[in-house]
Amino acid sequence: MKTLQFDNRFVRELPGDPEDSPHVRQVHGACYSRVMPTPVAAPRLIAWSPEVARLVGFDEAEVRSPEFAQVFAGNALLPGMEPYAACYGGHQFGNWAGQLGDGRAITLGEAINAAGERWELQLKGAGPTPYSRRADGRAVLRSSIREFLCSEAMHHLGIPTTRALSIVGTGEAVIRDMFYDGRPRPEPGAVVCRVAPSFIRFGNFEIFTARGDQVLLERLVDFTIARDFPKLSGDTATRRVDWFHAVCERTARLIVQWMRVGFVHGVMNTDNMSILGLTIDYGPYGWIDNFDPGWTPNTTDAEGRRYRFGNQPHIAQWNLLQLANALYPAFGSVEPLQDGLSRYAAVYEAESRGMLAAKLGLEELREEDDALVETLHELMAAAEVDMTIFFRGLARVDAQMPTLDPLRDAFYVEDKAKAHEAAFADWLGRYAARVRADGLPAGVRQARMDAVNPRYVLRNYLAQEAIDAAEQGDDARVSELLDVMRRPYDDQPGRERFAARRPDWARNRAGCSMLSCSS
Secondary structure, three states: OOOOEEOOHHHHHOOEOOOOOOOOOOOOOOOEEEOOOOOOOOOEEEEEOHHHHHHHOOOHHHHOOHHHHHHOOOOOOOOOOOOEEEOOEEEEOOEEEEEOOOOOEEEEEEEEOOOOOEEEEEEEOEOOOOOOOOOOOEEEHHHHHHHHHHHHHHHHOOOOEOEEEEEEEEEEEEEEOOOOOOOOEEEEEEEEEEEEOOOOEHHHHHHHHHOOOHHHHHHHHHHHHHHHOOOOOOOHHHHHHHHHHHHHHHHHHHHHHHHHHOEEOOOOOHHHOEOOOOEOOOOOOEEOOEOOOOOOOEHHHOOOOOOOHHHHHHHHHHHHHHHHHHHHHHHOOOHHHHHHHHHHHHHHHHHHHHHHHHHHOOOOOOHHHHHHHHHHHHHHHHHOEEHHHHHHHHOOOOOOOOOOHHHHHHEOOHHHHHHOHHHHHHHHHHHHHHHHHHOOOHHHHHHHHHOOOOOOOOOHHHHHHHHHHHHOOOOHHHHHHHHHHOOOOOOOOOOHHHHOOOOHHHOOOOOOOOEOOOO
16 A cells, blocks of 8 residues: 555645644635544444455555555555645535535545546545534444445446545444434444545635635636646636536536436535536435435425425536636636536536437437426326336337336335326337337347446435444445445346335335435
């Protein structure tokens, strides 16, 4: 591990906080604060991703060594690491929240792997920072497992995301009030190591505009372009415009992929939006079980449902508007920013139509197909149909003699299935006719559909089962679930239970339906 090379451009090229204490404060004129992780009592490796280890440059022997657990719990540093917490602001649930920052995340450094790729290594749950506000900077095992598993599951689904290297148990208890109901309890603590080319968010830019610091805003913009978008060329003004347009396009493509698999982020605040178009900050996320555009996994959002499944495309555009407002002083013109927002809408529309066509096994989504899609979504919501199972089963419907048989496992409530059976049969007839008009061989259509409609997704109840076992000292369920999620589009004989509908016991259980923003 000591041969790992670091090139910490963020701290080398941008101004930092002159104070190096972790005490909570407003940090002005700086992009980050240097801060050391707080050591823990008894580091123990709980889980790790071999793919991410190879990406960074670790072999299995290194990962399983005692030194690895020490480093990635926050007890030791490797040569070249320069820990810091980033300063940023953000809009939370539609309102400006002021300074936020890395309250329980500490970046260790920017590692350069053998291929010359840059990977930031960041510990989540490694102790207090100047941005911790009233919190302790720690994380609990349950949230660490959820972030670890989801980061890797999303990657294997083909969705842009931050990655996760490891979970290390701390041997210490953390007090959390999971549902903010006045009943805190001690939980096992853990530290997860997140990995990404960059953790810069929309909020990194917003904070400087909110404070009237145009010099630092422009400096951060040009740094981000140079480090994270090196292929952009031209003069400064041209690069800035092309960069914002690229951010808008990447964000549009990301949200299309979320909608494709039924993923709900749950807390799409601007400080949780990656400038690279990655899925970032896995908190109260969830996958749609029964299809419901109004569903959110976040208890904090239960009343307003701002971040509900069907509203994610709109929220992403709203967040980009806030980013555009923040960037205006560096652009001096509204037109290129408006063009970027228009580009988001155009790219989202085109990519979304392509995605829906692929899920349905059609060559393209024609204008006359819109009613077919709308009717399907209405029926799925009314009949309480499992989104993942339905689309996987749809590929097995015989377009020559369509029946509901391949889809019956997707229905949660028998009475609702019977009530809507005739309507589904009518829809299937129309769908089959449309498939026949394309003329694709059945095998080709099924293969194409199976490539975009996963067999396995990280349902909340599956993650909760792994969490329950881990809290009792059994880490094997975490590794088993990670292994299943490595091949989400493949049938895996013997693992059918991981593809099953959400069981009734999980419908309203904590951790299996809605979750809080609490760690």
